[in-house]
Amino acid sequence: MKTLEKNIKLNILKPSFTSNIELPLVEATISAGFPSPADDYSETRLDLNKELITNASATFYARVRGDSMTMAGISNGDLLIIDKSKTPVNGSVVVCLIDGEFTVKRLQKKANQFYLMPENEHYQPIKIKPENDVTIWGVVTYTIKKHI
Amino acid sequence: MFALVDCNNFYVSCERVFNPGLEGKPVVVLSNNDGCIISRSEEAKKLGLQMAEPAFNKIKFLNDNGVQIFSSNYTLYGDMSARVTETLSQFISEIEIYSIDEAFLNLTGFTGDLEKLCNEITSTVKRNTGIPISIGIGPTKTLAKIANKAAKQSGGIFIIRNNRQTDALIRNTPIEKVWGIGRQYAKLLVQYNVKTAYDFTLLDDGLLRTKMKVIGLRIKRELLGESCIQLELIIPPKKAIATTRAFGKKTSELKYIEEAVSTYVVRCAEKLRKQNSVANLLTVFIHTDPFNPNEPQFNKSKTITLPVATNDSIELVKYSLVCLKEIFSQGFRYKKAGVIVDGLQDESHIQQNIFDKTNRKKQRELFKSIDNLNREFGRDKVKLAVQGDGKKWKLRQEKLSKRYTTNWSEIIIVKA
Numbered sequence: 001m002k003t004l005e006k007n008i009k010l011n012i013l014k015p016s017f018t019s020n021i022e023l024p025l026v027e028a029t030i031s032a033g034f035p036s037p038a039d040d041y042s043e044t045r046l047d048l049n050k051e052l053i054t055n056a057s058a059t060f061y062a063r064v065r066g067d068s069m070t071m072a073g074i075s076n077g078d079l080l081i082i083d084k085s086k087t088p089v090n091g092s093v094v095v096c097l098i099d100g101e102f103t104v105k106r107l108q109k110k111a112n113q114f115y116l117m118p119e120n121e122h123y124q125p126i127k128i129k130p131e132n133d134v135t136i137w138g139v140v141t142y143t144i145k146k147h148i
Numbered sequence: 149m150f151a152l153v154d155c156n157n158f159y160v161s162c163e164r165v166f167n168p169g170l171e172g173k174p175v176v177v178l179s180n181n182d183g184c185i186i187s188r189s190e191e192a193k194k195l196g197l198q199m200a201e202p203a204f205n206k207i208k209f210l211n212d213n214g215v216q217i218f219s220s221n222y223t224l225y226g227d228m229s230a231r232v233t234e235t236l237s238q239f240i241s242e243i244e245i246y247s248i249d250e251a252f253l254n255l256t257g258f259t260g261d262l263e264k265l266c267n268e269i270t271s272t273v274k275r276n277t278g279i280p281i282s283i284g285i286g287p288t289k290t291l292a293k294i295a296n297k298a299a300k301q302s303g304g305i306f307i308i309r310n311n312r313q314t315d316a317l318i319r320n321t322p323i324e325k326v327w328g329i330g331r332q333y334a335k336l337l338v339q340y341n342v343k344t345a346y347d348f349t350l351l352d353d354g355l356l357r358t359k360m361k362v363i364g365l366r367i368k369r370e371l372l373g374e375s376c377i378q379l380e381l382i383i384p385p386k387k388a389i390a391t392t393r394a395f396g397k398k399t400s401e402l403k404y405i406e407e408a409v410s411t412y413v414v415r416c417a418e419k420l421r422k423q424n425s426v427a428n429l430l431t432v433f434i435h436t437d438p439f440n441p442n443e444p445q446f447n448k449s450k451t452i453t454l455p456v457a458t459n460d461s462i463e464l465v466k467y468s469l470v471c472l473k474e475i476f477s478q479g480f481r482y483k484k485a486g487v488i489v490d491g492l493q494d495e496s497h498i499q500q501n502i503f504d505k506t507n508r509k510k511q512r513e514l515f516k517s518i519d520n521l522n523r524e525f526g527r528d529k530v531k532l533a534v535q536g537d538g539k540k541w542k543l544r545q546e547k548l549s550k551r552y553t554t555n556w557s558e559i560i561i562v563k564a
Contacts, residue, residue, distance in 0.1 A: 055276065056234065057230075057231040057232075057234035057235050057276050057277065058231070058235075058275070058276035058277065060552070060553065060559075060560065061553075061556075061559045061560070062559055062560035062561065062562040063559055063560070063561050063562065064562055064564045065561050065562070065563055065564065066563050066564035067564060068563075068564045069564040074564055075564075076564070080562060082560075084275060084276055084277070084278065085272075085275050085276045095560075095562055097168045097169075099169075100167075100168060100169025101169075101563060102560055102561065102562045102563060103562065103563045103564070104562045104563070104564050118564075135168065137168070
């Protein structure tokens, strides 16, 4: 049994690049009667994955806790779409790590100095200094809000 | 030319992507049931922790040295592995996924700068997924593997460009580290004074053929730079499927072992259906804890031929429980059970049995629905009553991280 167990290999199947959202199959299969006039005009249904995600293998989701970014339209409970492959630029909304914790802020450059800016007057900007441990983990590309 | 891409300390690296506070700290990931160390950060290696070392008798050492411990989170590692492969496929179209953390790339036809390509692949994988990788390149798959080991010691990239480099590398590679040479062959080869991969290439073809058949010859040619092993681009359906696990707590009660065995059978049946196979043979085994010599030891297995080859969970569970009752013996504390389905064949070629009263078409429909439900709502949402709740025997996974990329309720939390 020992040798058998050793032989068990994890079988990683090739990733699928297609989205999970099912596409309608518009193909009328009526044997008698008229074929659907829509058949020749069928298109695949709109897919949010295709609209919101450009680099699937670098895309991650996160849930927001806190209110420091409300003026940027990011509120407690919102869903963030993060693209790890995007290069942050001045003004990007970024997910960064401050002392080992994930935080969302706006990256801003003023007089050759980088800041992580909250967008709520009750919070203070964070100056990025060489001595504090700040890493930018990814760029927020979309915020999804629930209205019901 | 072939490249072997290997994710560095893969499981630990996956944990670090989502828990970056672990950077710079010693981290280990434990095997199923939190038994042995199966992945170590560089810091953990420096502490002298070994691969496959049992963790339970090291708890004090681990705690004293601030080692961060994780249970293996295969759901997360599987998804991260797929992301790495997706990224690799943006560069090279011919990829063989060799294991969860290794992939071969076929570079035949690539005429550009290899070093530049490697740098680009490494930085893109790191940027997309957060996973650090090493790349070894050589004229054969066997040499690419050896080059990868060298890459780990020289900044993450190693390219074999000429015979002189090959020669230097294989002189420094112990024979047991060569791809395809198992422990058995390594033992045999000691008798012929073969210590390194280079020594192996000096062996006579005739001797190799008698002692190691065609495998030996193939390894020799590959080590000398002649490619004999091509990329396997299509994963062949598995010939046997096994689910074996240690219990969270030892048990002597048949009821709990029945629950465990049924669950393992259901897992095997799901995998059978996924690859459209049916099984002809079923094996069930149980054993006590071999690491505790003070306890009375017992182990037994039973294999039966199924009347009709099947992938029906209900049918397989029924037969597995008959097997289990036959081998179960009172008065022992069992540590592990396992199920193996073997003699697999394609679902569409089932040999009918004239006494078979089961409506197989209806059963197939039923399990298709169950598989769909479980895929959508989570594993074992629909299950057989005999599987029980698993509280008494399920894996101990005390330090399990979240399924950040596959479960909405476990995604990253970001402070605002």
